[in-house]
Every structure is written in structure tokens, then in C-alpha cells.
Amino acid sequence: MADRRSSWSLAAFAAPCLPISALGLPLVVYLPEFYASELGLSLSAVGAAFLIVRLIDIFFDPFIGGMMDRTRTRWGRFRPWLVMGSPLVMIGAFALFMAQPGIGPVYLWFWLVVTYAGYSMVVLSHTAWASVLSRDYEQRSRVYGWWQAGNVVGMILVLTLPPIMTYFFKGDHAAGIRSMGWFIVILIPLSVLLATRTVGEPVAPLIRHASGLTQYLALIKRRSVRQLLIADLLMGLAPGIAGALFFFFFERIKGFDKTEAGLLLLLYFISALAGASIWPMLAKRLGKHRALAVASVVYAVVQVCAVLTPAGNSWAGALVLILAGLPYSAAPLLVRSMMADIGDEERLASGADRTGLLYAIVNGTVKLGHALAIGAFPLLALLGFDPKLPTAVGDTALIALYSIVPAALGLVVAVVMLRYPLDATRVAEIQRQLTARDAAALPPPEPEPDPNAALAASAE
Secondary structure (H helix, E strand, O other), X not given: OOOOOOHHHHXXXXXXXXXXXXXXXXXHOOHHHHHHHOOOOOHHHHHHHHHHHHHHHHOHHHHHHHHHHHOOOOOOOOHHHHHHHHHHHHHHHHHHHOOOOOOOHHHHHHHHHHHHHHHHHHHHHHHHHHHOOOOOHHXXXXXXXXXXXXXXXXXXXXXXXXXXXXHOOOOOHHHHHXXXXXXXXXXXXXXXXXXXXHOOOOOOOOOOOOOOHHHHXXXXXXXXXXXXXXHHHHHHHHHHXXXXXXXXXXXXXXXXXXXXXXHHHHHHHHHHHHHHHHHHHHHHHHOHHHHHHHHHHHHHHHHHHHHHOOOOOHHHHHHHHHHHHHHHHHHHHHHHHHHHHHHHHHHHHHOOOOHHHHHHHHHHHHHHHHHHHHOHHHHHHHOOOOXXXXXXXXXXHHHHHHHHHHHHHHHHHHHHHOOOOOOHHHHHHHHHHHHHHHHHHOOOOOOOOOHHHHHHHHHO
């Protein structure tokens, strides 16, 4: 098939996903709880720091996305930004994961700002780079399937570190957190070097179109973009809330200790790895938007079932988390694949290639979803939950926020996606029109020389 990348090429491209996701997961699941429970910061202070810094970071994306769209180098538009963001991620991750008791809120705020700045550059450049690796409707899902598989493998690897530190090295919870930091710091330069040296980037259009905040806001007015953003926001917010409250829920409500809960979370992401191959196949049969609707309904049903499992039953807990893990991969890979299709729609409508801005938009919704998810901490405290003292009111609030709210968000996504306008047929027509327009814009070929005319001229 034309425009099909080899599996080796896509595996090399996905390599940076391992340390990137190994940072993203603890930023939502492990670090907030670690700073509150182990390092002595208040629940409200931790929640406010992660929420506000994440919200501020959202406004960084349009600036970076616009800069990427205007970047022209021998290496392309996106690979230079991936390389530039990597050192910031390494330095910030080291500071956050190696923090010791006695640090204050200022320390947390400063290093969150540094880390998220680098994280934005790396994630945005990498996901935008993926969008230009293929123009085929189905192959885009395959590219992002590998991308998401890399993310999930990174999460699985980083989740194994705390149990390994506990069982084999007799380390405590803090030792497990530090091992996560070392994993990120060591793997970032190696994986980025592999990807950028192995996988090429198509030549960017020579014309530089305006690409800033005005164009960013104009893109959001497009119907297909708005629907996709709603789906991506809610499908980021739902598991974000559940992830932020995961350890509280399984320790307080289900009676597991921290190590057992960590192993259950590992099962969840192993299942998500299987989902990374399932959803592109289902999208091929149903279309990307319908596949995402199916995934969101499955997620909603299983999330409610989590409450119904008996406390302390490891088999029941494992089964629920395996089922919940399957739809986890659907939104990240399908939304980004659909955003590449919207890039074609935008180029046909305006004549401008605004890939960087489009992925800045989708990157922003992910951040907003995760920021609002961390906001569940102060909301949980407001509703009466105390991490050290169980109460009936607090436990009820925990159950509702962990299970019912995310399930309801998943059902809303299904409704939104069933009305999404860009299916395979529409994308094929857009690309046909783009091909015809691009061909018409090419200069006419030089006429072939007439050998007979040359002979006649020499005879004269």
C-alpha cells in the first residue's frame, strides 16, 4: 500500500513515547499523592499547584504550535523542537522526582513550570510529526496506534519500578518514585536520538502562512474541531479524575495496600496496550468516530462496575481493570488521527498548512482535562474526604468522583461522536480535491525537444 511505513520505522518513531508517557502518568497519578502524603505539603496546596501550572501551560501551546508551523530547517518543522524540549524535561523530572521532605510550595511550582514547558514542546512536536508521516485515512490510525502503544509500554515500564524497588530492593515508596525519575532522565536522550536519526520528516510547504492566536481561535470555530475537542477533553478528564483518585479509591474503598493497587494499575495499562491494536482495526470497519463512540460506552459501563466489585477481592479487581484498560487507548490515538484529517480539511478551505496549531489545540484539551482532574483533590476535600480519617460522607464523595462522574462523561462523548462529520468517504473526497488543486498549481512541464527540428536546423 502506498504511504505505508514499515513497522520498524514506526517503532523507532514511537521510542520517545516511553519516557514521555513515563513522565505524564506520574504527573497525574503518583506525584500529587506523593507530595501530599510523603513530602508533607497540604492536599489543597498540591492540588492548586498542579491545577494552576497546568492551566497556565495551556496558553504556551498556541505560541509553540505557531512557531512550529513557521519553522523551516533541513530537519523539518517538528524534529528540532523535539530535540530542544528534551533537556528541559530531563532537568525538571530530576528535580520533581528527587525532591526530599522539607521542600515547600515554591519548589513544586518552579519545577512544575520548567517540566511542563519542556513537556509541551516534546509532546506537541512529536504528535504533530506523526500527522505528516502518512496522508492515508487508515494509515494515520496505524501511525497513532504505534504512537499510543509506545505510550502504554512506557507507562507499563514505569509502573513496574515501585514494585521492583519494594520486592527486590526492599525500598520504600519514595525509592520507587526516584526510580521513575531516573528512568525518564536516562531514556529521553537515547529515544529522541533514535527517532530523529531513523525516521524522516516530509518537506514542509515553502510558504509560511500566518499561524498565531488569531488562527488558533479561528480553527476552534470549525465544527469538526469543536466536536473533536469536546470528545478529547471529556475522554481526558474522565480517566484523569479516576487516575488522580486511583490510590485513594483502591486503598480506602477496596482495601488494597499501595503495592497491590500499583500492580492493579499495571494490569490496566497492559490491557491498554492490547487496546492500542484493537481500536485501529475497529476504526477500519466502522470509521474512527464510531469506534471512539463504542470505546466511550465501554469505558462508562466498566467504570460503574468498578464500584460493584467486592472489597479485597484481587481477581475481581483485576478483571475490572483489564476491561477498563481496553478503551483507554482509543481516544488518544483516534482523536489525533482524526485531527490529521482535519488538517486536510483546513488546508482545502484556507490553503494553509496549520498542523502545529491543530495539535496545539488537541494538546491543550489534554492538559485542560488533566488539570481539571487534579482539581478533584480540593473538591474531594471540600466534600469531606480526609486521606487519614475515613468518614461515610468522604467515602461516598470518593466513590462518586472516581466512578459515576467519569462514566457520565464517557456517555456524553458517545453522543458527540455519533454526529461527527468527517468519515472515510469525506476525507477521501477532500484529499482528491487537494491533489487536483496541487497538480493545477504546479508549473507546466518543459516541452520535450523535437529531434527532427534539431536536424533541420543543422542542415540549414
